[in-house]
Amino acid sequence: MTTHDAGAGDAPFSYLVKVGHISANPVQVRLEADERERQGLAKLWQVSAVNELRAELQIGRWKKDGIRIKGQVRGELVQACVVTLEPVVSRFSEEIEQIYVPEGSKLARIVVDGVAEMVLDPDGPDAPETFVGDTIDAGVLVSEFAALAIDPYPKKQGVEFAGHSDTPADEVRRPSPFAVLKDWKKDQ
Secondary structure, three states, rough: OEEOOOOOOOOOOOOEEEEHOOOOOOEEEEEEEEHHHHHHHHHHHOOEEEEEEEEEEEEEEOOEEEEEEEEEEEEEEEEOOOOOOEEEEEEEEEEEEEEEEEEHHHHHHHOOOOOOEEEOOOOOOOOEEOOOEEEHHHHHHHHHHHHHHOOOOOOOOOOOOOOOOOOOOHHOOOOOOOHEEEEEEEEO
């Protein structure tokens, strides 16, 4: 769990949301990274270029003092192919949902069972993020979800590794280590 500070600081893509201005009725927000922001994100993500980054968000109150941001992030980026190093253009679209609560809120506490073990449901919702001050940076949230969508091993269409097989290791039939010994006694 990360704590979001009031100032974005070095974030290449930032959109500050004042918590006090958010009502119970969700507000629609559209974000789009400009050229300078896309260059900063490309450097941060270590990709050749970020051609597009957009988000359509709904920002509204959650319970008593929390904020919920949900929506969709879309983008296009250029990476180097892991085989040929040629440019590979890839598009992504990610659904996002994040809840923020003020630091020290009862809603941010981790659930503990009777024997002091944390109770985590891998299929359940993520724990709320905490924030300090009266501002949340929705741009940082958008860029974090976009970064998760980046293919770590981009490969140009139709290109394959030489000597590489996509067959899972457990399906490859290897000779028995004792196969070498079967003819050993015959030689003596």
